[in-house]
Amino acid sequence: MLFNSADFAIFLPITFFFYWYVTHKNVAIQNVFLVVASYLFYGWWDPRFLTLIIFSSFVDYSIGLNLSKSGNPKVRKALLFTSLLVNLGLLGFFKYYNFFVDSFVDAFSFFGREIGAQSLNIILPVGISFYTFQTLSYTIDVYKGKLKPTNNLIAFFAFVSFFPQLVAGPIERATNLLPQFFNKRTFSYTNAVDGMRQILWGLFKKVVIADNCAKFVNIIFENYPEQSGSTLILGAFFFAFQIYGDFSGYSDIAIGVSRLFGFSLMQNFAFPYFSRDIAEFWRRWHISLSSWFRDYLYIPIGGSKGGKLNKVRNVFIIFIVSGFWHGANWTFIIWGFLNALYFIPIMLLNKNRINTDSVAEGKLFPSLKELFQMLFTFLLTLLAWIFFRAPSVTDAIRYIENIFSDSFFSIPSALNEWLLTIALIIFMVFVEWIQRSKKHALELEHNQLKKPLRWAFYLAVTFSLFWFGGAQQDFIYFQF
Incomplete structure (x- = not known):
């Protein structure tokens, strides 16, 4: 359902009315209503997409609970790895399968060898990159002890599927958005x-x-x-x-x-x-994604610590991964590479925060x-x-x-x-x-x-x- 469509112009006031005038006395009922409304909003494109988001939500909800029950570092790492594997695996299959197959075939063709490989007619679920990163933020923060896992299944599903930002962000952190589903909401004019x-x-x-x-x-x-x-x-x-x-x-x-x-x-x-400067641009453009990569990728691989070579390497990694996140095409990787080239001189001169x-x-x-x-x-x-x-x-x-x-x-x-x-x-x-x-x-x-x-x-x-x-x-x- 598009924000700029007649469908949404009908959907929004109806949802608003039921939310504030029918379900307002009970937070749990409000959350159930939001899950139903969000699934209706998301399934409007293709109901088959719902299977994927429900599966992804259930996996990370279960992993969060199991992380809270285990103090064994190996078990906890295995649970985190499972979350990463499932979420990034689904994202990789739906978004990048054909890209890797076609690139593999082109690479062999470049050296004069023709190989047969079949691309699939895969429908890319709307917003999969956004809600995948949102659920991953939950699992990673629970693993690091920054967030207590929730045992409220409905609240968690509402957090993952919250319809206003479901398909194109902002990519919310669980530490910010999830607690809001437990608070009593009062209408503010x-x-x-x-x-x-x-x-x-x-x-x-x-x-x-x-x-x-x-x-x-x-x-x-x-x-x-x-x-x-x-x-x-x-x-x-x-x-x-x-x-x-x-x-x-x-x-x-x-x-x-x-x-x-x-x-x-x-x-x-x-x-x-x-x-x-380009550093300021990236603090102001798509802030939720830039900060996500900073906190969950750039800092864990070393960030701006270490020697200049490590700093340059980490900047290239973060921008190229950002480019690849945007789409399965070499154009996005080059776009990320260019932005890394823009950013590195500023960083090496220590002018990226001025x-x-x-x-x-x-x-x-x-x-x-x-x-x-x-x-x-x-x-x-x-x-x-x-x-x-x-x-x-x-x-x-x-x-x-x-x-x-x-x-x-x-x-x-x-x-x-x-x-x-x-x-x-x-x-x-x-x-x-x-x-x-x-x-x-x-x-x-x-x-x-x-x-x-x-x-x-x-x-x-x-x-x-x-x-x-x-x-x-x-x-x-x-x-x-």
Whole structure:
């Protein structure tokens, strides 16, 4: 079920009504209702997906209980290994089986030997990468003693399947989200209103920005050999805002919907295109995944400890694994490799933690130095995004080669058709720049705008969904 669909527009108010007016007297009943609603939401794509998420939930629930009963280090390690094997095994089979088979065949073909291997017609379950990492955080934290395992099966299943963030995050930690299912929830008008604002801005970024950019991105990337260099630059620019509007828009909607039901999720995006270096970008982009890899992979393999070679190795591991997490294609691995190359010089110079505050804090305009830093960081991410979007590494390289052709300084083709979308992007950037120190762009305080102006602004954003909304597109991160 898509957030930007008529189905969800019906599903949400009905679920909200039953949650607060029928099941509100008992937390256990509320949790049962959330599990049923979440399974309905998830099974809307394909009911067969439910089997997998129920199995994965039951495995980690059982392993958590057994970890609490055993003090034997060998047994505990075996239980943790079982969780890793089951979860990553399922993820690997559904997401990477064909990738490994095809790469194996290509490797032998490269050396002149043809071998027969059959790919399978495997349907990738929506959101499997997200809920797999969420359940793994539970098992690992229980193993490390950071979290006590729960014996409440329903609460655990609700934690894994919580519908607002189930299919595209944020990837919540069990230490944050799971305890919330044991607390009595009381409706907060203030939180609900602010949640609605965040939902509205998330829909704007998805429907108005991402979906409009998508149609131009598809045309340009699918026909890049015939496009001018300037048009290809514009195509990469549109994709940068398509993926940002699409993914951060989903996160805003997920967080806002969660607040309607009395839950608090972690911030997943913090205006990343205002970053002054690539390290800051990764502290602001897909925060839940970046921090997950930091805590459960980067630090355990040594992190920034040890010599320079160890630090460089660990950075490459974390970024390449991050790229591979995104999809079964060499383009994602190259994307991760490029980001590692961007990051390593900053790390070796010990400058990866110098930009931890908001840019131009307390000022309306950035300094020339900050402006240059933001533009340079954005251009680096723009180059990497080409590999992320291209269907193959060869296509990405040719796309970049064609940018630097004789038509580099020409006027982009069909520019008149794109001016409205560019203007909408500028509007979004302006609003987010003003609000860059807030949790989301519509977190307006009373002293910023008077009530009539605030409502006029909210109505304008709402009507823009209908006036300027592009053709409905699936969320990009559903494929991951």
